Amino acid sequence: MIDRSSDDGDGSLVGREADIKRLGVFLAGIPRHGGSLALVGEPGVGKTALLAAVAQEAAAMGMLVLHAVGVQYRAQASYGALRQLLTSVPEIHSRAARVPALAGALGFERGAAPGHDVVAEAVVALASDLGDIPAFLVLDDAQWLDRASAFVLGQVARRLPGTGMGLVCAIRLGEEGFFDHSGLPLHELGPLSEAASDELLRRRFPALASRVRRRLIADAEGNPLALLELPAALTESQRTASQALPKRIPLTQRLQSTFASRIRTLPPATRHLLLVAALEGSGNMLVVRRAVAGRCSLKHLASAERMQLVHVDDTSGRLAFRHSLIRSAVVDLSTSDQRRNVHRALAEAWIKVPEQRAWHLAQAAVEPDEQIAALLEEAADVSACRGDGPNAVAALVRAAELSPTGSAYARRLAKAAYVGANLTGDVRDVPRLLDDVRQAAPDAESPAVAVAAALYLLNSYGDIDTAHRLLSGAIALQPEPYDLDDATLLEALSTLLMVCVHGGRRALWSDFDTALSKCTSVPDTLHLLRATFADPARARPADWDRLDAAIQALPGTSDPVRIVRIATSGAYADRLGEMEEPLRLTARGGLSGQNIFPAIQASFLWSSHAWFTGQWPELRQVAQQGLRWCEELDYPLRSWTGKFVLACVYAVCGDYPAARGYADQMDQWAGSRRGHAVGCYAAHARTLIALSQGDFEEAYQHAGKITPPGTFAPFAGHALWAILDQVEAAVRTGRREKAADHVRAARDAGLEAVSPRLNMVLLASAALAAESDDEAARGLGEVLAVQGAERWPFDHARIQLYHGERLRRGKAPAQARKYLSAAAETFGRLGAHPWTERANKELRACGIPTPARTLPGGPALTPQQWEIARLAATGLTNKQIGKRLLLSPRTVSTHLYQLFPKLGITSRAALRDALEQMDRP
Ligand SMILES: Nc1ncnc2c1ncn2[C@@H]1O[C@H](COP(=O)(O)OP(=O)(O)OP(=O)(O)O)[C@@H](O)[C@H]1O
Ligand SMILES: [Mg+2]
Structure with missing residues (x-):
């Protein structure tokens, strides 16, 4: 039973029986079901009082109660409320500090804050890890949660049903905030009945004349705060009705003026102290004391405490206003x-926390001030590195407003535009911001303007040449040598590099290389993108070492832009497996709608890794999610990598119309824009379609568009992914010499040392290009004997197929069968039906009757169900499977439930046997 005593312990909650009953039912269901509830109502209606009663009852039921309050005037404090929530209970605090995703977000450690989605997941995981004790989260004034906490806690609230944990939040009606409570069950707290109002007044102000009481009941409109505060504002003669009551005025305003009149009676020192506390917001006494030093001291609080305006929480030691209307008053x-x-004083008090300092200074400033603008820009950079894109943009826009010169204004606004475009994915705002830039500084030639405009042009129209002109023009105007400590100039060069990759032409690159040669020093991301991504066939051993060092240092990086840049640098060199975790985290960051740009890139980078490692069901999901984002935000340019990877899978799985559809789209886009990179994607997809169809001449022609056989054209990085395809097409069309030339060129470029996969591909390619079948069989056999080659199942099965073919032709059918069956099995498992059929054809030629189709369960099992079954058979739990396949444990369980009858089994234990039987040809 919820205790009905009100929060000040003075009397009990009056007239809330029905509300208490509803909340009691909600509470009782938590340990078994879990869930969230939003309490909404007018200011002063009693939300906080009811929350306190609920929290007390939850604690009495044995739940661990965590508490946080949103604070007006503090919306820019990244993760302030979440920090409060997790530090409200010491054991949770110490655990949170050990979870990297939380330690970074909450500022326990510098850096390392992933996307909001990941933080939300970490909060749920942390709260669910308390043994048998259910966690209960209480959020008051959720309309004032800071933006980052609001996103995270909104997600947490939506995830709680089914977890055995609970959350209740109070939200003021009619206040706009960042906390999105849509989808949560609502309980609207209405006014007290007349009878309840009457009881409350009688209890608290027994001496009121009944005429005055009636008037107050009418005036207060069932609002308990009004019922309690309006009488306090009356003079003794008004209370006893010997004097008329003041005129009616709107309730909230009236309440606030009641508080205001009390505040006015306080000594100036106390009022100053209250203002400092109100604008400080978090109730941190240390900061308040520092900020008031020289004018007053904490002892001046006493009169405000006596007047019941503020109180100091005994356990947390924090200063709190009795009611938020007092703070506003x-x-x-x-x-x-x-x-x-006061803001200036608070900035001084926060001297060691540059972000807080910058924001307070920004609020203290009336006149433009370069120093403050620069501080705010630094705060924006910190926010961007923490993955809080929207906060970074807000800080930059304010920094622009405070910039004393037109060019600084233009530069910062343009930076806001490109941070917005590059991080939050909001390209739509870019033209408006740039318009402002142009009006402010018509001649501004800042690289920031060029970056913002170039990103916009690329992402919306794909106008490679104009973007190139803009960027190289702006860079050329910079004083030499170029100083890349200037983040904007670095951004301009990085963007120019991507423009060159898309254009591919040498002329474009020469401008870039000229610019690079004028730099004092080149940071690793830029160097690596140029060396190991743009032109990997010409990268030197030192470049690969530098790449590996950057990858090793990646855990602990939270900057999503850095993560995708390093990953891009390692993509052609098969390094993505070493970056799976940061990539997954970055990709999932997009689910919360934050940092969506890097999330899209990370999804596609991860997908290309999944292509080589045979995780195709998951690949389809992740890449399609990325494509949905591209579509929602209208980013054709970003979609091509995702479409390319999907086209590869569709091609080798025999879904030719889908693969061709994407290739046609890519060619269409690339053609008019001279988009070299996208053209390569299309050519490679068509090569795989033709190979899968057995049309080797066509495959040879398409592969030649990526790079002519026997060469690795400059800036044709993609050629590293197509080596085996190109060599197979050449060999099967009787161009053995061309194939051998290609292998030689790859070796001259030192590609076999770049990665074990490339080494395997090159050994296999060399064997394929051998003069005799015997020699080829020997070479292929050696490749297959190398440990770990099966890590790349599709490539590996292809090599088994080639080996089997050569052995069969070399009159060793028994040996051939072994490799062909293994190849057929892998192709079958991957769903690469045309390739399964090719292996089966060879098996038939060895005298083996055509095996049944090896996709287990035939058409009855979807690829996803097959993947789930396979993982479940290895002993993973539904939760672990869900994590791998980005599904909820419940979806996994539904799939298993559906596939058991298809496999003719009734339990998980029988899965492994059932799958093995189905696997056997
Ligand atoms: N049912 C009740 N019985 C007795 N006192 C109550 C009741 N409801 C609220 N109060 C008292 O009224 C005052 C205002 O209530 P409370 O602070 O809970 O309002 P609120 O809805 O949280 O307002 P806000 O939106 O401004 O935060 C408090 O002093 C509280 O103790
Ligand atoms: Mg309240």
Whole structure:
């Protein structure tokens, strides 16, 4: 039973029986079901009082109660409320500090804050890891949660049903905030009945004349705060009805003026102290004390405490206003000059926390001030590195407003535009921001403007040449040598590099290389993108070492842009497996709608890794999610990598119309824009379609468009992914010499040392190009004997197929069968039906009757069900499977439930045997 005593312990909650009953039912269901509830209502209606009663009951039921309150005037404090929530209970605090995703987000450690989605997941995981104790999260004034906490806690709230944990939040009606409570069950807290109002007044103000009581009941409209505060504002003679009551005025305003009149009676020192506390927001006494030093001290709080305006929480030691309307009253009573002075004092008090300092200074400033603008820009960079894109943009826009010169204004606004475009994915705002830039500084030639405009042009129209002109023009205007400590200039060069990759032409690259040669020093991301991504066939051993060092240092990096840049640098060199975790985290960051640009790139980078490692069902999901984002945000340019990887899978699985559809789209886009990179994707997809169909001449022609056989054309990085395809097509069309030339060129470029996969591909290619079948069989056999070659199942099965073919032709059918069956099995498992059929054809030629189709369960089992079954058979739990396949454990369980009858089994234990039987040809 919920205790009905009100929060001040003075009397009990009056007239809330029905609400208490509803909340009691909600609470009782938590240990078994879990869930969230939003309490909404007018200011003063009693949300906080009811929350306190609920929290007390939850604690009495044995739940661990975590508490946080949103604070007006503090919306820019990244993760302030989440920090409060997780530090409200010491054991949770110490555990949170050990979870990397939380330690970074909450600032326990510098860096290492992944996307909001990941933080939300970490919060749920942390709260669910308390043994048998259910966690209960209480959020008051959720309309004022800071933006990052609001996103995370909104997600947490939606994830709780089914977890055995609970969350209740109070939200003021009619206040706009960042916390999105859509989808949560609502409980609207209405006014007290007349009878309840009457009881409350009688209890708390027994001496009121009944006429006055009636008037107050009518005035208060069932609002308990009004019922309690309005009488306190009456004079003794008004209370006893010997004097008329003041005129009716709107309730909230009236309440606030009641508080205001009390505040006015306080000594100036106390009022100053209250203003500092109101604008500080978090109740941190240390900061308040520092900020008031020289003018007053904490002892001046006493009169405000006596007047019940503020109190100091005994356990947390924090200063709290009795009611948020008191805080607004304090702020409203101050002059703008006083507020600015307080912000200045708070900035000094926060001297060691540059972000807080910058924001307070920004609020203290009336005049443009370069120093403050620069500080705010630094704060924006910190936010961007923490993955809080929207906060970074807000800080930059404010920094622009505070910039004293037109060019600084233009540069910062343009930087806001490109941070927005590059991180939050909001390309739509870019033209508006750039318009402002142009009006402010018509001649601004800042690289930031060029970057923003180039990103916009690329992402929306794919206009490679104009983007190139803009960027190289802006860079050329910079004083030499170029200093890449200037983040904007670095961004301009990085963007120019991507433009060159898309254009592929040498002329474009020569401008880039000229610019690079004028730099004092080149940071690793830029160097690596140029060396190991743009032109990997010409990268030197030192470049590969530098890449590996950068990859090793990646855990602990939270900057999503850096993660995707390093991953891109390692993509052609098969390094993505070493970066799976950061890539997954970055990709999932997009689910919360934050940092969506890097999330799209990370999804596709991970997908290309999944292509080589045979994780195709998961690949389809992740890449399709990325494509949905591209579509929602209208980013054709970003979609091509995802479409390319999907086209590869569709091609080798025999879904030719789908693969061809994507290739046609790519050619169409690339053709008019001279988009070399996308053209290569299309050519490679067509090569795989033709190979899968057995049309080797056509495959040879398409592969030649990526790079002519026997060469690795400059800036044709993609050629590293197509070596085996190109060699197979050449050999099967009687161009053995061309195939051998290609292998030689790859070896001259040192590609076999770049990665074990490339080494395997090159050994296999060399064997395929051998003069005799015997020699080829020997070579292929050696490749297959190398340990770990099966890590790349599709390539590996192809090599087994080639080996089997050569052995069969060399009159060793028994040996051939072994390799062909193994190849057929792998192709079958991957769903690469045309390739299964090719292996089966060879098996038939060895005298083996055509085996049944090896996809287990035939058409009855979808590829996803097959993947789930396979993982379940290895002993993974539904939760672990769900994590791998980005599905909820419940979806996994539904799939298993559906596939058991298809496999003719009734339990998980029988899965492995059932799958083995189906696998056997
Ligand atoms: N049913 C009740 N019986 C007695 N006192 C109540 C009741 N409901 C609220 N109060 C008292 O009324 C005052 C205002 O309530 P409370 O602070 O809970 O309002 P609120 O809805 O949280 O307002 P806000 O939106 O401004 O945060 C408090 O002093 C509280 O103790
Ligand atoms: Mg409240």
